[in-house]
Amino acid sequence: xxxxxxxxxxxxxxxxxxxxxxxxxxxxxxxxxxxxxxxxxxxxxxxxxxxxxxxxxxxxxxxxxxxxxxxxxxxxxxxxxxxxxxxxxxxxxxxxxxxxxxxxxxxxxxxxxxxxxxxxxxxxxxxxxxxxxxxxxxxxxxxxxxxxxxxxxxxxxxxxxxxxxxxxxxxxxxxxxxxxxxxxxxxxxxxxxxxxxxxxxxxxxxxxxxxxxxxxxxxxxxxxxxxxxxxxxxxxxxxxxxxxxxxxxxxxxxxxxxxxxxxxxxxxxxxxxxxxxxxxxxxxxxxxxxxxxxxxxxxxxxxxx
Numbered sequence: 001x002x003x004x005x006x007x008x009x010x011x012x013x014x015x016x017x018x019x020x021x022x023x024x025x026x027x028x029x030x031x032x033x034x035x036x037x038x039x040x041x042x043x044x045x046x047x048x049x050x051x052x053x054x055x056x057x058x059x060x061x062x063x064x065x066x067x068x069x070x071x072x073x074x075x076x077x078x079x080x081x082x083x084x085x086x087x088x089x090x091x092x093x094x095x096x097x098x099x100x101x102x103x104x105x106x107x108x109x110x111x112x113x114x115x116x117x118x119x120x121x122x123x124x125x126x127x128x129x130x131x132x133x134x135x136x137x138x139x140x141x142x143x144x145x146x147x148x149x150x151x152x153x154x155x156x157x158x159x160x161x162x163x164x165x166x167x168x169x170x171x172x173x174x175x176x177x178x179x180x181x182x183x184x185x186x187x188x189x190x191x192x193x194x195x196x197x198x199x200x201x202x203x204x205x206x207x208x209x210x211x212x213x214x215x216x217x218x219x220x221x222x223x224x225x226x227x228x229x230x231x232x233x234x235x236x237x238x239x240x241x242x243x244x245x246x247x248x249x250x251x252x253x254x255x256x257x258x259x260x261x262x263x264x265x266x267x268x269x270x271x272x273x274x275x276x277x278x279x280x281x282x283x284x285x286x287x288x289x290x291x292x293x294x295x296x297x298x299x300x301x302x303x304x305x
Contacts, residue, residue, distance in 0.1 A: 003055035004034055007078060010051050011037055021070045021302075024062060024081055026125060027264075028223040029272045030070025030302065033060075033079035040083045042098055042190050049188055050157055052078045060301060061188050063100055063127030067134060067226050071302030072272045082129060084190075089113060093196040094148070099129025099189045103136065106194075111208045116199030117146045122208040123215035125226050129189040133176045134297075135169045139211055143192075144169035151191040159190065172230050172297050220257040223266035228279065229294040237294055238262035244285045251278040276300070 008015050014037050021030035035057075039045040045061070052059040058077035062068070085101040093115050097106050106128065107121035120141030124131065132150050135143050147164040154160055167174040176187060229237035241247065241261035248258045253270030256278070257263040264275060279296070287293050 003057045004077070007051055007055040007057045008035055010055065011035065011048070014038070019079070021065075021074060021079065024079075025065030025068060025070055025225075026223065027065075027069065027225045027270075027275065028266050029072070029270055029275060030065075031072045031074030031272075033075045034077055036079045036081065038081045038083055039100075042084045045080060045082055045084055045099075045188065045190065046153055046159070048078065048080045049153060052080075053155075053157070061129070063130045064102075064125065066125040067130060067298050069225060069272055069275055069298050069300050071300070071304045073303040073305070075302040082127065085127075089115070093117075093198060095194040095196055096191060097128045097194075098191045099127060099132075101128045102126075103128055103131045108208055110196055111199075111204035112201060114199055114201035114204060115196040116204050117141075117196040118194065119204055119207040119211060122211050128192050132167070132189050132192050133174055135167075135172055135174050135177075137172065139214070142169075146194045146196065148193045148195045150189050150193070153188040153190055155186055177299070218260055220259045220263050220265060223270075224257070224263050225275075225298045227262050227297050228264055228282075229262055230297045232292050232294065235292070236262075240286045240290055240292060240294070241282055244282075244289045246282055246285060249278070249281075251281065254278050256282070272302075276304075 016036045018032040019036040020032050022028050037048050039048055059080060060075050061080045061082055063082050082100040084098040087097045087101050087106055089095050095110050103121045103124045103126055107118040110118050120139040124136055124138055131143050149161050149163050152160050152162050231237050238261040246256050247261045249256045252274035253267050254264055254274050255267055257265050283294050
Protein backbone atom coordinates (compact mmCIF):
# COMPACT_ATOMS: atom_id res chain seq x y z
CA UNK A 1 0.00 0.00 0.00
CA UNK A 2 1.46 3.34 -1.06
CA UNK A 3 2.13 5.47 1.96
CA UNK A 4 2.09 2.65 4.48
CA UNK A 5 5.87 2.48 4.76
CA UNK A 6 6.07 6.24 5.05
CA UNK A 7 3.47 6.18 7.82
CA UNK A 8 5.36 3.43 9.63
CA UNK A 9 8.52 5.52 9.53
CA UNK A 10 6.64 8.63 10.73
CA UNK A 11 5.14 6.75 13.67
CA UNK A 12 8.51 5.25 14.55
CA UNK A 13 8.91 2.73 17.34
CA UNK A 14 5.29 3.22 18.48
CA UNK A 15 3.96 1.43 15.38
CA UNK A 16 3.35 -2.30 15.61
CA UNK A 17 3.36 -4.18 12.32
CA UNK A 18 0.95 -7.01 11.54
CA UNK A 19 -0.48 -6.87 15.05
CA UNK A 20 -3.26 -9.45 15.65
CA UNK A 21 -6.47 -7.66 16.64
CA UNK A 22 -8.08 -10.50 18.58
CA UNK A 23 -6.40 -9.21 21.74
CA UNK A 24 -7.99 -5.79 21.20
CA UNK A 25 -11.60 -6.95 20.80
CA UNK A 26 -13.99 -8.27 23.42
CA UNK A 27 -15.00 -11.15 21.09
CA UNK A 28 -11.34 -12.19 20.88
CA UNK A 29 -11.39 -12.61 17.12
CA UNK A 30 -9.79 -10.64 14.32
CA UNK A 31 -6.75 -10.82 12.09
CA UNK A 32 -3.77 -8.46 11.89
CA UNK A 33 -3.66 -4.73 11.41
CA UNK A 34 -1.04 -3.59 8.90
CA UNK A 35 -0.02 -1.03 11.51
CA UNK A 36 -1.28 -0.46 15.04
CA UNK A 37 -0.54 2.32 17.49
CA UNK A 38 -1.76 2.73 21.06
CA UNK A 39 -2.56 6.34 21.97
CA UNK A 40 -2.88 7.45 25.60
CA UNK A 41 -3.75 11.11 25.03
CA UNK A 42 -6.15 12.94 22.72
CA UNK A 43 -3.17 14.71 21.19
CA UNK A 44 -1.64 11.36 20.27
CA UNK A 45 -4.92 10.22 18.69
CA UNK A 46 -5.14 13.38 16.59
CA UNK A 47 -1.50 13.08 15.58
CA UNK A 48 -1.87 9.45 14.50
CA UNK A 49 -5.05 10.13 12.51
CA UNK A 50 -3.54 13.17 10.81
CA UNK A 51 -0.41 11.20 9.94
CA UNK A 52 -2.57 8.51 8.36
CA UNK A 53 -4.46 11.11 6.37
CA UNK A 54 -1.22 12.79 5.25
CA UNK A 55 0.08 9.46 3.94
CA UNK A 56 -3.28 8.57 2.36
CA UNK A 57 -3.60 5.47 4.56
CA UNK A 58 -7.05 4.32 5.78
CA UNK A 59 -7.48 4.10 9.52
CA UNK A 60 -9.76 2.65 12.15
CA UNK A 61 -10.10 3.95 15.71
CA UNK A 62 -11.02 1.41 18.40
CA UNK A 63 -11.68 1.78 22.11
CA UNK A 64 -12.00 -1.53 23.92
CA UNK A 65 -13.21 -3.34 20.80
CA UNK A 66 -16.74 -4.17 21.93
CA UNK A 67 -19.68 -4.14 19.49
CA UNK A 68 -17.36 -4.85 16.55
CA UNK A 69 -16.57 -7.94 14.51
CA UNK A 70 -13.10 -7.74 12.98
CA UNK A 71 -12.43 -9.86 9.90
CA UNK A 72 -10.03 -12.81 10.05
CA UNK A 73 -8.05 -11.11 7.26
CA UNK A 74 -7.58 -8.13 9.56
CA UNK A 75 -7.63 -4.42 8.82
CA UNK A 76 -5.67 -2.71 6.10
CA UNK A 77 -3.95 0.53 7.03
CA UNK A 78 -3.64 1.88 10.57
CA UNK A 79 -5.58 0.86 13.65
CA UNK A 80 -5.54 3.45 16.44
CA UNK A 81 -6.27 2.07 19.91
CA UNK A 82 -7.66 4.99 21.88
CA UNK A 83 -6.63 4.84 25.55
CA UNK A 84 -7.14 8.57 26.23
CA UNK A 85 -9.32 8.32 29.34
CA UNK A 86 -9.26 11.54 31.36
CA UNK A 87 -12.50 12.37 33.16
CA UNK A 88 -13.68 15.61 34.80
CA UNK A 89 -16.89 15.98 36.83
CA UNK A 90 -17.90 19.56 37.59
CA UNK A 91 -19.89 20.96 40.49
CA UNK A 92 -22.83 21.76 38.19
CA UNK A 93 -23.26 18.13 37.16
CA UNK A 94 -21.36 18.39 33.89
CA UNK A 95 -19.38 15.22 33.24
CA UNK A 96 -16.64 15.44 30.62
CA UNK A 97 -14.72 12.38 29.47
CA UNK A 98 -12.23 11.58 26.75
CA UNK A 99 -13.35 9.02 24.19
CA UNK A 100 -11.14 6.24 25.53
CA UNK A 101 -12.63 6.39 29.02
CA UNK A 102 -14.77 3.49 30.25
CA UNK A 103 -18.45 4.34 30.03
CA UNK A 104 -19.22 2.04 32.97
CA UNK A 105 -16.54 3.59 35.17
CA UNK A 106 -17.86 7.08 34.38
CA UNK A 107 -21.38 5.99 35.32
CA UNK A 108 -20.26 4.51 38.64
CA UNK A 109 -18.18 7.56 39.56
CA UNK A 110 -20.95 10.06 38.79
CA UNK A 111 -23.39 7.99 40.86
CA UNK A 112 -20.91 7.89 43.74
CA UNK A 113 -20.76 11.68 43.66
CA UNK A 114 -24.54 11.98 43.71
CA UNK A 115 -25.22 12.82 40.07
CA UNK A 116 -28.09 11.04 38.35
CA UNK A 117 -28.49 10.24 34.66
CA UNK A 118 -25.84 7.68 33.80
CA UNK A 119 -26.79 4.82 36.13
CA UNK A 120 -28.06 2.80 33.14
CA UNK A 121 -24.48 2.62 31.82
CA UNK A 122 -22.94 1.15 34.99
CA UNK A 123 -22.37 -2.28 33.45
CA UNK A 124 -22.00 -1.21 29.85
CA UNK A 125 -19.03 -2.56 27.91
CA UNK A 126 -17.11 -0.12 25.81
CA UNK A 127 -15.74 3.39 25.89
CA UNK A 128 -17.27 6.85 25.74
CA UNK A 129 -16.36 7.32 22.06
CA UNK A 130 -18.01 4.09 20.97
CA UNK A 131 -21.03 4.84 23.14
CA UNK A 132 -21.52 8.18 21.37
CA UNK A 133 -21.08 6.70 17.88
CA UNK A 134 -23.57 3.90 18.56
CA UNK A 135 -25.93 5.77 20.90
CA UNK A 136 -25.35 3.05 23.47
CA UNK A 137 -28.18 2.36 25.88
CA UNK A 138 -29.55 -0.01 28.48
CA UNK A 139 -32.22 -0.20 31.17
CA UNK A 140 -34.27 2.63 29.71
CA UNK A 141 -31.44 5.11 29.21
CA UNK A 142 -29.16 6.03 26.34
CA UNK A 143 -26.46 8.47 25.29
CA UNK A 144 -28.90 10.68 23.40
CA UNK A 145 -30.82 11.44 26.59
CA UNK A 146 -27.80 12.85 28.47
CA UNK A 147 -25.26 14.02 25.90
CA UNK A 148 -24.77 17.77 25.66
CA UNK A 149 -22.00 17.81 23.07
CA UNK A 150 -19.00 15.92 21.78
CA UNK A 151 -15.61 16.97 20.50
CA UNK A 152 -15.05 15.71 16.96
CA UNK A 153 -11.96 15.61 14.76
CA UNK A 154 -13.13 16.58 11.28
CA UNK A 155 -11.79 15.29 7.94
CA UNK A 156 -9.98 18.58 7.35
CA UNK A 157 -8.09 18.26 10.65
CA UNK A 158 -10.11 20.82 12.61
CA UNK A 159 -11.48 19.95 16.05
CA UNK A 160 -15.11 21.00 16.50
CA UNK A 161 -17.55 20.83 19.41
CA UNK A 162 -20.77 19.33 18.06
CA UNK A 163 -24.08 19.67 19.96
CA UNK A 164 -26.03 16.50 20.68
CA UNK A 165 -28.64 17.18 18.00
CA UNK A 166 -25.93 17.22 15.31
CA UNK A 167 -25.49 13.45 15.78
CA UNK A 168 -29.07 12.72 14.66
CA UNK A 169 -29.37 9.92 17.19
CA UNK A 170 -31.66 6.99 16.59
CA UNK A 171 -32.05 3.61 18.23
CA UNK A 172 -28.45 2.38 18.61
CA UNK A 173 -27.52 4.70 15.78
CA UNK A 174 -26.06 8.09 14.93
CA UNK A 175 -24.87 9.84 11.81
CA UNK A 176 -21.40 8.44 12.55
CA UNK A 177 -22.37 4.78 12.77
CA UNK A 178 -22.56 2.39 9.87
CA UNK A 179 -21.20 4.82 7.27
CA UNK A 180 -17.69 3.40 7.21
CA UNK A 181 -16.55 6.74 8.58
CA UNK A 182 -14.28 5.39 11.28
CA UNK A 183 -12.45 3.21 8.80
CA UNK A 184 -12.45 5.67 5.93
CA UNK A 185 -11.39 8.61 8.04
CA UNK A 186 -14.48 10.82 8.04
CA UNK A 187 -14.71 11.89 11.68
CA UNK A 188 -13.40 10.77 15.08
CA UNK A 189 -15.03 11.41 18.46
CA UNK A 190 -12.38 12.70 20.88
CA UNK A 191 -14.42 13.53 24.00
CA UNK A 192 -17.98 13.96 25.22
CA UNK A 193 -19.84 16.14 27.70
CA UNK A 194 -22.88 14.85 29.58
CA UNK A 195 -25.44 16.87 31.53
CA UNK A 196 -26.57 15.21 34.78
CA UNK A 197 -29.00 16.05 37.54
CA UNK A 198 -28.36 16.35 41.26
CA UNK A 199 -29.47 13.18 43.00
CA UNK A 200 -28.92 11.30 46.21
CA UNK A 201 -25.63 9.32 46.27
CA UNK A 202 -27.21 6.40 48.12
CA UNK A 203 -30.14 6.22 45.71
CA UNK A 204 -27.91 6.45 42.63
CA UNK A 205 -25.47 3.84 43.94
CA UNK A 206 -28.34 1.53 44.88
CA UNK A 207 -29.65 1.81 41.32
CA UNK A 208 -26.17 1.06 39.99
CA UNK A 209 -25.95 -2.04 42.20
CA UNK A 210 -29.39 -3.16 41.04
CA UNK A 211 -28.43 -2.74 37.36
CA UNK A 212 -25.19 -4.67 37.85
CA UNK A 213 -27.09 -7.52 39.53
CA UNK A 214 -29.58 -7.61 36.67
CA UNK A 215 -26.82 -7.63 34.06
CA UNK A 216 -25.03 -10.51 35.77
CA UNK A 217 -28.29 -12.46 36.00
CA UNK A 218 -29.44 -11.79 32.45
CA UNK A 219 -26.31 -11.37 30.34
CA UNK A 220 -23.33 -13.68 29.89
CA UNK A 221 -19.73 -12.89 30.67
CA UNK A 222 -16.78 -14.15 28.69
CA UNK A 223 -15.71 -13.30 25.15
CA UNK A 224 -18.69 -11.62 23.51
CA UNK A 225 -19.34 -8.56 21.34
CA UNK A 226 -22.32 -7.49 23.46
CA UNK A 227 -25.80 -7.48 21.93
CA UNK A 228 -25.53 -8.83 18.40
CA UNK A 229 -28.79 -7.55 16.93
CA UNK A 230 -30.98 -4.53 17.46
CA UNK A 231 -34.37 -5.22 19.00
CA UNK A 232 -37.03 -5.04 16.27
CA UNK A 233 -39.96 -2.69 16.89
CA UNK A 234 -42.23 -4.05 19.61
CA UNK A 235 -40.16 -7.16 20.25
CA UNK A 236 -36.79 -8.43 21.44
CA UNK A 237 -34.10 -10.04 19.32
CA UNK A 238 -33.22 -12.45 22.13
CA UNK A 239 -36.82 -13.65 22.42
CA UNK A 240 -37.07 -14.30 18.68
CA UNK A 241 -33.76 -16.17 18.57
CA UNK A 242 -34.78 -18.33 21.53
CA UNK A 243 -38.22 -18.95 20.03
CA UNK A 244 -36.49 -20.11 16.83
CA UNK A 245 -34.86 -22.84 18.90
CA UNK A 246 -31.35 -21.41 18.63
CA UNK A 247 -30.43 -20.89 22.27
CA UNK A 248 -27.20 -22.82 22.80
CA UNK A 249 -26.76 -23.43 19.05
CA UNK A 250 -23.09 -23.84 18.17
CA UNK A 251 -21.08 -23.34 15.01
CA UNK A 252 -17.40 -24.14 15.34
CA UNK A 253 -15.97 -22.15 18.23
CA UNK A 254 -18.92 -19.81 18.68
CA UNK A 255 -22.35 -20.46 20.21
CA UNK A 256 -25.54 -18.65 21.07
CA UNK A 257 -25.58 -17.90 24.80
CA UNK A 258 -27.92 -20.04 26.85
CA UNK A 259 -28.38 -17.13 29.25
CA UNK A 260 -29.36 -14.50 26.66
CA UNK A 261 -29.85 -15.52 23.03
CA UNK A 262 -28.83 -12.12 21.62
CA UNK A 263 -25.24 -12.73 22.80
CA UNK A 264 -22.76 -14.89 20.91
CA UNK A 265 -19.93 -16.45 22.92
CA UNK A 266 -16.45 -17.33 21.72
CA UNK A 267 -15.96 -20.67 23.44
CA UNK A 268 -12.29 -20.71 22.44
CA UNK A 269 -10.65 -20.58 19.06
CA UNK A 270 -13.60 -19.10 17.18
CA UNK A 271 -12.95 -17.27 13.93
CA UNK A 272 -14.68 -14.17 12.66
CA UNK A 273 -15.91 -16.23 9.71
CA UNK A 274 -17.64 -18.62 12.11
CA UNK A 275 -19.21 -15.72 13.99
CA UNK A 276 -20.50 -14.23 10.74
CA UNK A 277 -21.80 -17.60 9.55
CA UNK A 278 -23.72 -18.00 12.82
CA UNK A 279 -25.13 -14.48 12.48
CA UNK A 280 -26.36 -15.31 8.98
CA UNK A 281 -27.88 -18.59 10.18
CA UNK A 282 -29.72 -16.82 13.02
CA UNK A 283 -31.07 -14.18 10.66
CA UNK A 284 -32.28 -16.76 8.17
CA UNK A 285 -34.00 -18.90 10.81
CA UNK A 286 -35.71 -15.95 12.51
CA UNK A 287 -36.89 -14.61 9.16
CA UNK A 288 -38.13 -18.04 8.09
CA UNK A 289 -40.03 -18.60 11.33
CA UNK A 290 -41.32 -15.12 12.09
CA UNK A 291 -40.82 -12.96 9.01
CA UNK A 292 -38.49 -10.60 10.88
CA UNK A 293 -35.08 -9.60 9.50
CA UNK A 294 -32.76 -8.82 12.41
CA UNK A 295 -30.58 -5.74 11.99
CA UNK A 296 -27.04 -5.84 13.30
CA UNK A 297 -26.14 -3.81 16.35
CA UNK A 298 -22.46 -4.75 16.01
CA UNK A 299 -20.32 -3.41 13.17
CA UNK A 300 -18.29 -5.50 10.76
CA UNK A 301 -14.87 -3.96 10.18
CA UNK A 302 -11.79 -4.93 8.25
CA UNK A 303 -11.20 -6.88 5.05
CA UNK A 304 -14.15 -9.19 4.38
CA UNK A 305 -14.28 -11.38 1.29
